[in-house]
Every structure is written in C-alpha cells, then in structure tokens.
Amino acid sequence: MIEIRSILAPTDFSKHAEKAVRYACLLAERLGAEIHLLHVLSDIVPVGPDPMLTPVLPPEYYTEAKEQALAALSKTLQPDWGHPPAVKTSACWGEPVEEIVTYARDEAIDLIVVATHGRTGLKHVLLGSVAERIVREAPCPVLTIREREGL
Template identity: 35%
Template sequence: MAETNYFAKTKIVVPFDFSDFSAGAVETACKIASRNEQVTVLHVIDPAQLHGFDDNGGYELAGELGNSLANIEGANEIDEANRKKALQAMQDLFEKSDCVGVHFAAVVDAPTIGIVEFASQNGVELIVMPSHGRTGIKRLLIGSVAEHVVRSAHCPVLVLR
C-alpha cells in the first residue's frame, strides 16, 4: 500500500522571527511538504517597533524616528530597507540547509494581520508556526500571535510546541 502525503500539493507559509522556534517550524514545514518550493518563509516586520513605538503602542521619543512627525514621510524608505534586509538574512540563513528551494517574503505590518493577509492573498492552504512568543502578563493582556492567527486565518494553522 502506497503512503500518501496529505500535504502533497499544499501551499504552506511559515511565519519566521529568526528564533530557534521558528527555524524549527520551517524545518517541520519542509518535512511535511512534498517539495520545498511549496513552502514560503514569511518575516513580518512590526511597524510599531520599527518606527519607535513600544509594545504597548506608546510612542517612545528615543525611537528611530525621533519626536518629529516630519520624519514620517521617510517611513516607506525605512520599511523597504528593512524588508530587503530581512529577505537577505533569511536567504543567507537557509542557503545551506535541508530547506533549499523555499520561497521568502517579508512584509511590514502588525504580526497577526501580516500573516493572515499574506496567507489569504497568496492562496496559502496551511500555516505552520511555533506557539512561543509573549508570556506571563503581556500574553494575558495582548494575547499570543499564534492564538490570533488561529482565530483569524482562512486556512488550517498547525501550531507547534
């Protein structure tokens, strides 16, 4: 009896934050996919942190943009530069791994929204992600990205421990 891979033709996205946990999720996705080309590794750059906002959404005057709203016009250039850096860093990280051939993407958005919208707009059929993230009080107040993705995604989400 031939073994059938349920995920043989499934488009998979793996949110990636450069942690060991998310690297493990990429490896898991490559193992369950028939071909690495079906896997997209997605880094979502949080604009709140990128532009000097803290985790609670409050503006930090010491942030990258400083306290001048005039610098807001440069936000697109900052976003694009960081997006390109993230893409290059992911390509460098995975170029000699068992996951050669995966696709890479980077977007600037709130983590949950970035993941869910990317998956929806690109016909993704499975999201594979680790369950790690905020813990303790921050998780209770803000919630985990994995939990929000599970609740918001149009497709199945495999959450790894």
C-alpha cells in the same frame, strides 16, 4: 482527500521560529509542497513614553530594512532541513497577525506552520498570543510548533 500544495512559515528569526520553519521545510519536502517564508516588519518604533516624540524615519529606512529581511530569509533554510520543490520569500510591513492572515488568503496557502513559545499567565492575558490569533483568523489549517523545555 486533503492536498497540501503550499505551506506558509512565518518567521521572526527567533530560535522558536527556526524550529517551526525547519518543521515546515521537512513537511514541504515530504508533501511535495511549495514553502513560503514570510517576515513581517513592525511599523512601530519604540522610542519612549510620549508617542508624539516618535521620529519620522526616512523612506530609505523602510527599503533597506525590507531588503535586509529578504536577504536573511534567503539564508534561513539549512541543507539538512530537507529540500522542498519550491521556496518563495516575502517581507512586508505591518501588524504580524494581519499580514500573515492576509498573505495566506492572497496566496491561497493550504497550511500555516507557526511557532509558539507557550506564553502563560498574566503575560498571555496582556499580550495575547500571535499563534493563537493566527489559528482563530487564518483561512486555512494552522499547525503550531511549541518548543519543549529541556530540548
């Protein structure tokens, strides 16, 4: 029998991610699983067309940004989303797919619940899909939650 003891819900704090986190929270409550909330902060700071002009940010920037992300994660779950037995929050710097997959592997996550907003056409070809890459690279099953239009 499959046992799900830990669920990873990565979030970028978008409305799409909120729906997936809510779903993961309700699922964690029902299964008695620990929920892990993860936010990946991007190393890339877009400043213009010349990458040589990218500013060097002070170390305090990275520390403060991570602290702000952790504070936001601590306020993410709403009381009406259910009550999982345990909640673990984490924030890190890096490329989202790599960090999510690494976290899932390091923490022995049993299920990842991730949002997708159904990018199609040229945007999908050029940008790819974070959710699709997570599905391909994750060490565990991945449940994708798609926002339905009109809801």
